[in-house]
Amino acid sequence: MNNNPRCLYNNTFDEFINEDANAILGELCDRYHGNTLTTTIEAWKNEIIIMQDVISQLDSYDGKIIFEYDIPRLGKRVDVVLLLNGIIFCLEFKNGEKNILENDIDQVLDYALDLKNFHKLSEDKIIVPVLIATEYKNHTDTIQMSIYDDKVVNPLVTGKTGLLDVLSKILFRYPNESKVDDNWIISPYAPTPTIIEAARSLYENHSVENITRHEADKVSTDRTISYVLKVINDSKTNGEKSICFVTGVPGAGKTLVGLDVAIKQTYQGQDVPVEDEGAVYLSGNGPLVAVLTEALAQDNRKKCIASGEKKKLTDSRREVSKSIQMIHRYRDNMLAKIKNPVENGILEIDPEKAIKLEKSGFGEVEHVAIFDEAQRSWTHKRLADYLKRGGTYGNKLKVPNFPMSEAEFLIWSLDQREDWATIVCLVGGGQEINTGEAGISEWINALNHTFPDWKVYISPKLTEAEYAEGKVNELLEKNNHVTYSDDLHLGVSLRSFRAEKLSAFVHSLLSFEDNAAELYQEIKDKYPIVLTRDIQKAKSWLHQKVRGSERTGVLVTKESARFKPLGIHILPSGDENAVHWFLDDKVDTRSSNYLEDAATEIQVQGLELDYTCLLWDADMRYENGEWHFYKFNGHSKWNEQIAADSENKKELQKYMLNAYRVLLTRARSGMVICVPFGNGNKTSTGFWEDSTRLPEYYNGTYEYLKSLGIEEI
Structure with a gap:
């Protein structure tokens, strides 16, 4: 037998x-x-x-x-x-x-x-x-x-x-x-599935133990998950409030860790959720949540139909949304409980708007909230402006004079529980990509000033420059409840299973560090990165590389503007478009595999493809040994964003640099970087045929990448 x-x-x-x-x-x-x-x-x-x-x-x-x-x-x-x-x-x-x-x-x-x-x-x-x-x-x-x-x-x-x-x-x-x-x-088996594949298995089995267990010592997802679950258990045992900051290189499995903690805490090895032990995975990344939810719902429905159960897709989506939610909806549910307008800058629960429960008090039902991409939480100004006008995400509730940043309000929300609570912040370094994203310093400031009794568990990597501008030690200097642990850092990229040093190479490339060329030589055989000026060559390279149901796609920054002459269009905004782009198979023209619609950093952050083409536009250019940043005026020319003008422009430049960091780390197996030739032709009267795509806008970037030894095709 x-x-x-x-x-x-x-x-x-x-x-x-x-x-x-x-x-x-x-x-x-x-x-x-x-x-x-x-x-x-x-x-x-x-x-x-x-x-x-x-x-x-x-x-x-x-x-x-x-x-x-x-x-x-x-x-x-x-x-x-x-x-x-x-x-x-x-x-x-x-x-x-x-x-x-x-x-x-x-x-x-x-x-x-x-x-x-x-x-x-x-x-x-x-x-x-x-x-x-x-x-x-x-x-x-x-x-x-x-x-x-x-x-x-x-x-x-x-x-x-x-x-x-x-x-x-x-x-x-x-x-x-x-x-x-x-x-x-x-046989020992160490798969590195995409988040979509992981989530599918996660939802079906209420566990990602088999997905995240890797035999190699260097893979640390198990270690991180165990540490977080211990913090949760200690908080429950001691009746404490706690917060964990988990850091990781791009593709290291932060989202996977968050999903796993949410399911393990909610189910604890049983077939049904454990009463009053729930956790929820929250993200402000609309495309990510939409793609995860749809992938899970479709698989759940197929499984039910295969077993003879009639089920509507809408019912499956509803089930999935219990575990994976948009952070805005969680936030808006708490906002509906407060006294409005806010008086004296202090948030208070309005007992006429909320029912106080025995254990959760006026908080939400979950003891544990996992916030993915916590560095992208909103500044006080952005959130206050949003609530002053009544929001945009279906929230028509106006809250004038809102006193908190998003991070502070989310901690406040969990603090409403009267027994215990744990927040898990998943933090990507150098990945703030929108103006109004506060970075991690806002969380720490909130803990120091408003919630000094919360226990803080933190990755030592959070002290590095790419997190909170290197000011974490300074910010936490007087906080007596801080515990540092290496277990809270994910240092190995699971996305790029053939190139653990990809993240280091991308960082060196963008920072002009001396070891960039050396790092490229180390990874190129296992993780091909090639360079071209011809979009058709780039597409051919992708078609030759991709096999089976592997996915490929074209990526551009949201500041890119002159891609239409190359036959590339921007993937329209809207989560449904992202769902088609990531999930539809290669016979569907809406699929990423068609290489017609390019996705931006907004649409792909937190997700991945097997092979990518990064189309490098004139918005970020290598000039005289440094990056220069430009914004297209919408019709005729690029305007340089000068750092000395204002703090806002410095922030904008940081977001543009991070946009390329995100796009350069989306591929699991390899990528081609396409820096166009531009258009050097002139009309019969001596004027440029297309002054928005002059070769000089691209040549510096191309020569810099070429100088790193990146193979040309």
């Missing part, structure tokens, strides 16, 4: 072909978690018959067969895996299908790539993805290894009658491979 949790059935070839097919089917059904549908049973029965027939005709029985091999950290499962003569075969069956569909080929290729990139005992093996559309009358004759030199064979397609021939050709082509390790099924 198979007791391995990673699959529903596994056996040697010899025992498999001599075992009763009904007994194998019974084992699959017994070990399947969920409702076994008639269609699933019929598919398994068909696959067992096909595989027993094929394996009995192979020359070698010295192999293993695995049915429904689970990839727990990615929420994927391979129909059949064969381990034979040192080769790994991934088989995906489409029972009753007569045609070969591109999406099906992508699916089986994805399985092969998952094993190659993240499965320890597969990394040096030949992996062969095979699509079996059972009624298809032909099969692949040509066997070709991938051009990427990664031992993944290009996907093979066949019907059931051609499967034996396909397998035999592979075995003949690669006869001398070393044996696959006997422990292959339980």
